[in-house]
Amino acid sequence: MxxxxxxxxxxxxxxxxxxxxxxxxxxxxxxxxxxxxxxxxxxxxxxxxxxxxxxxxxxxxxxxxxxxxxxxxxxxxxxxxxxxxxxxxxxxxxxxxxxxxxxxxxxxxxxxxxxxxxxxxxxxxxxxxxxxxxxxxxxxxxxxxxxxxxxxxxxxxxxxxxxxxxxxxxxxxxxxxxxxxxxxxxxxxxxxxxxxxxxxKSTPLRAFELWGRIFSRLSKHEKLNLVYTYLTHKDLIEFGLTESDVEGMTNFLNSISDGHAGMILKELPDGKVKGSFRTTRDDVDVAKMAKHFGGGGHKKAAGFTIEKPIHEAIEHVLAELEKLFPHGNMLEPVLAE
Ligand SMILES: [Mn+2]
The missing domain is CATH 3.90.1640.10 (inorganic pyrophosphatase (n-terminal core))
Known part of the structure; x- marks a missing residue:
């Protein structure tokens, strides 16, 4: 074929x-x-x-x-x-x-x-x-x-x-x-x-300083077993950087040994929020999770975009995931196709 x-x-x-x-x-x-x-x-x-x-x-x-x-x-x-x-x-x-x-x-x-x-x-x-x-x-x-x-x-x-x-x-x-x-x-x-x-070898020092701020915001949702963080548009303005300066960060979520998956939410200049999921587990399907928010991707790396202010977006995504995985851990395939 x-x-x-x-x-x-x-x-x-x-x-x-x-x-x-x-x-x-x-x-x-x-x-x-x-x-x-x-x-x-x-x-x-x-x-x-x-x-x-x-x-x-x-x-x-x-x-x-x-x-x-x-x-x-x-x-x-x-x-x-x-x-x-x-x-x-x-x-x-x-x-x-x-x-x-x-x-x-x-x-x-x-x-x-x-x-x-x-x-x-x-x-x-x-x-x-x-x-x-x-x-x-x-x-x-x-x-x-x-x-x-x-x-x-x-x-x-x-x-x-x-x-x-x-x-x-x-x-x-x-x-x-x-x-x-x-x-x-x-x-x-x-x-x-x-x-x-x-x-x-092309990441400027300013970008690492911003990465530091984003890393300092890492939190873990215990029930979902999800580690997450976020970037605001204000951060980008303050550091004089663009989203492409932080694109390498998302893959670091795969290095975290805590949690079943990682998530980063980025507030873009147009006001939309771009979300990315990463997992290294075979029993977690982040493509399906991203699809629930209108996005898509791969089983272990996927993304989506939502139109909400950043803090509302975080609350919204966590609340939806809690509904999708009432038993926590993001393991059950309970999502509608
Ligand atoms: Mn590709």
């Missing part, structure tokens, strides 16, 4: 002239790694393409090839498009393009490449592998199956996605297949050093 879909997508791309590439909003290393590797392939084919992203992206990912061409200019939707490729996004709203696509008079083919368990299969072609570490790993398999040579730029992009989504081969997404793909990408010239420098 995967091989068949991969070959179909390969043919669709060869037959398309104008392609629109969509990493999801606030793209992470995986979404941008996958989109830029794909862009590099389109470049080698001489295709016309645009990378559209509804929001800006973290400056630490600017080393990736073709990120200078990323555009948030909505006029790209007025030009003819043969195919749209969406990377690392469970649905088109999360991708930030649902409204744009709904308004098109001629609907182009949609290709959906993703590894989220909550993926809604919104594409005409859905290249999904929920067991894959990352969308970048899926693209590695795609290029291998379709005999597309992976050059050095593509390798660095895909390696970025695998490394960031596995939290450098430490979280639950890490598998033999992911490590094998990463090894192959390094073997063909993927630049591990540039990734290490930009991803892991």
């Amino acid at each position: 995967f091989t068949h879909t991969a070959k179909q997508i390969h043919n669709v791309i060869l037959a398309s002239q104008r392609v629109l590439l969509i990493p999801h909003q606030k793209p992470d290393g995986d979404a941008l790694g996958a989109a830029t590797a794909f862009a590099e392939w389109l470049e080698s084919l001489g295709k016309e393409y645009t990378i559209f992203c509804a929001t800006d992206f973290s400056t630490r990912l600017r080393y990736l090839p073709h990120t200078d061409k990323l555009s948030s200019d909505t006029r790209v939707w007025q030009k003819p498009i043969d195919a749209i490729v969406v990377f690392d996004s469970g649905d088109l709203v999360y991708a930030g393009v649902a409204e744009h696509i709904a308004k098109l008079s001629h609907r182009p083919l949609i290709i959906n490449i993703d590894h989220h368990i909550t993926n809604e299969k919104y594409g005409d072609y859905n290249l999904l592998l929920t067991g894959a570490s990352s969308t970048s790993e899926i693209l590695y398999h795609f290029f291998t199956i379709t005999h597309v040579p992976i050059n050095i730029s593509m390798a660095t992009s895909l390696l970025t996605g695998i490394i960031t989504d596995t939290d450098t081969f430490t979280n639950a997404a890490t598998s033999a297949r992911a490590i094998h793909a990463a090894g192959e990408l390094i073997a063909v010239g993927g630049n591990f050093d540039v990734i290490k420098t930009h991803i892991y």
Whole structure:
């Protein structure tokens, strides 16, 4: 099935002239790694393409090839498009393009490449592998199956996605297949050093000071067995930082040995609150928990967005979780699908 879909997508791309590439909003290393590797392939084919992203992206990912061409200019939707490729996004709203696509008079083919368990299969072609570490790993398999040579730029992009989504081969997404793909990408010239420098050695002192404040707010909800903390928009203003400066924090929740899961709530400039869950336990499903709040993700790493002031949001999420898990511990699968 995967091989068949991969070959179909390969043919669709060869037959398309104008392609629109969509990493999801606030793209992470995986979404941008996958989109830029794909862009590099389109470049080698001489295709016309645009990378559209509804929001800006973290400056630490600017080393990736073709990120200078990323555009948030909505006029790209007025030009003819043969195919749209969406990377690392469970649905088109999360991708930030649902409204744009709904308004098109001629609907182009949609290709959906993703590894989220909550993926809604919104594409005409859905290249999904929920067991894959990352969308970048899926693209590695795609290029291998379709005999597309992976050059050095593509390798660095895909390696970025695998490394960031596995939290450098430490979280639950890490598998033999992911490590094998990463090894192959390094073997063909993927630049591990540039990734290490930009991803892991680029946190300013101010950011650590803010992390300290966020860590000092860690609390444990005893009954749920949930460890949680939060960030306010006021914190960001006070420290002169943006959300991307604290994005690395969420994965630290996996290092805490207390509790069955960790949660961080971040108040964004637009007033919305972004929540992230992490767990290392096999018997806790945070994807289902996030889905309850309108979000999604993976069994061990998932997120959601709610529109409430931060302190109300904390109360709301805890109260809902208490209702969902009347016996505590977040273990029982009592959530409605
Ligand atoms: Mn991903």
